[in-house]
Amino acid sequence: MDNHISDIYIRSFRGISNLELKDIKLINILTGDNNGGKTSVLEVIQSIKNPCDFRTWRSLIRRGERISVIRGMSYYEGFYDLFDINKEEKTIEYDVCLINGQKYNVKVMAERVEEEIMEKDLVKLQGGYNAMDEDSLQDNFLNVSKLNLKTFLNGTEMMEDSLYEGQMRYIPEEVKEDKNFVEKIVYVSPIRHAEGNFYLSQILAYPEMYEQMLQVLKEYDEDIISINYDDNERRIGKGTYKILSKSNKKALPLNVYGDGMKKAILLMSAVIAAKDGILLLDEFETAIHTSAMNKTFKWIIESCKKLNVQVFMTSHSKEAIDKVLKCSPECIDDMAVYTLYKDSEGTSVRRLDGKMAIEAQDEMGLELR
Known part of the structure; x- marks a missing residue:
């Protein structure tokens, strides 16, 4: 927790100016209008390493x-x-x-x-x-x-x-990292699951969490048995993750499954990869069907707390934000919602603690986005 972020003030980056995020929690949801700066905030945090x-x-x-x-x-x-x-x-x-x-x-x-x-x-x-x-x-x-x-x-x-001008080749000199900075920051883009780039090697090293992940993945394939790494000797370093399911005669490559399954596996494996660090999830709900959100988000939120992962999640979806806020009541005190918007002074923010965000939305009809 020592290298988690407590406050950040962005004076200038891309279209952001004079944006202050204070009293940052373990689980942070960034929302607001399109082009409001949500992804840019993640980029600034990514640079902190x-x-x-x-x-x-x-x-x-x-x-x-x-x-x-x-x-x-x-x-x-x-x-x-x-x-x-x-x-x-x-x-x-x-x-x-x-x-x-x-x-x-x-x-x-x-x-x-x-x-x-x-x-x-x-x-x-x-x-x-x-x-x-x-x-x-x-x-x-x-x-x-x-x-x-x-x-x-x-x-x-x-x-x-x-x-x-026009330079297409650029290999800058390496600068040694300052170990007082955050040592581990994992960023997941909205479309990374479609690229087939996962962190499964990390989660396979945690048997208990691996079993819990399989239970969540039954929301996507109720017959799933296991996920294994098939190291094809003819293609050294080109092994494939395969899913064994009772509904298929043989294990199938993960990439043949739908985007929902791939995105869920990516998000959950990224939590493991970010252990004791920071996880950045841009448009985290992309490809996740609403029927699977509760179990998927609950696993992510509770695992972040268990593994000391500070997470920043961006979203446009009212339903996804609501699901995250309510999926794990025992984690609600660890949550905050930041709504970003542009004004004459630059980029402003409205901050609500988790409990207050739920009350404002359910009882006062406040639009968190």
């Missing part, structure tokens, strides 16, 4: 490294989008306070300048370099836009780097 390292910020480019290149989005554009588009001064800044009393001010600054660069070097950075063209390119210079970047921790400059 090692905020001085440009590799951390590179990982927050939303399209992802591989897809960015395919779609033609350069690292220059991706980094530039991390800053508030409406402000001339390009600064990311937040203050975070951990439960152990540690306080940090994190700042990332960017300055856009014009600079001459050899055409050969620019083409190489842009991914179009061909050794056969070297003779024709080596003497040509181009004037291009350059983004000078710096990171600061508690006012001390920690790292600097730069990106050129």
Whole structure:
């Protein structure tokens, strides 16, 4: 619990400005209008693990490294989008306070300048370099836009780097993590279950929780018997998780199951992976059928408490929020709901403790979203 978050104040990041989340609980639900900043809050929290390292910020480019290149989005554009588009001064800044009393001010600054660069070097950075063209390119210079970047921790400059316009190749220098920061942060995107990327190796190491998970998964396949790892020797490192069910003659690969089953397994295995750390669930209810929400969410909430996992969950769904708040009465004192909205001062928030959120919704008709 020592490296969980107690308060965070985001001065500037993407479209967020002057947002303060106080008295953060073990289970935190973030809701509000579209484009209100919920995912951006998760991204800021994700950066806390090692905020001085440009590799951390590179990982927050939303399209992802591989897809960015395919779609033609350069690292220059991706980094530039991390800053508030409406402000001339390009600064990311937040203050975070951990439960152990540690306080940090994190700042990332960017300055856009014009600079001459050899055409050969620019083409190489842009991914179009061909050794056969070297003779024709080596003497040509181009004037291009350059983004000078710096990171600061508690006012001390920690790292600097730069990106050129159109740059598609970027491998920043590694910065050693500060062990006073949160050591384990697990982020789950709304569509990760469709990519077949799970944390099952962790949950198979906890027999009791594995058995409990199988009971929850009966909501998705009442005949499920087990989940096993099939290590195909012909494809080293390419094994497959398979589900054995009484309704099928043989075990089937997990990926042939529906999105609901895959999402439930992903969420539950992610809780194990985040033990003693922080879990970020973006649009956590995606693909989970309402009939299975109670048991699935109850397992997640109670397991987070058991394994000392601080969780931040975003959602647009009134029903999903209601299910989380009511699925485990013994955990209600560990919950808080933050509703984000934009106003003239920036990004504001309404905070309600779990019990108060239920009362406001059921007795006063308050719309938590």
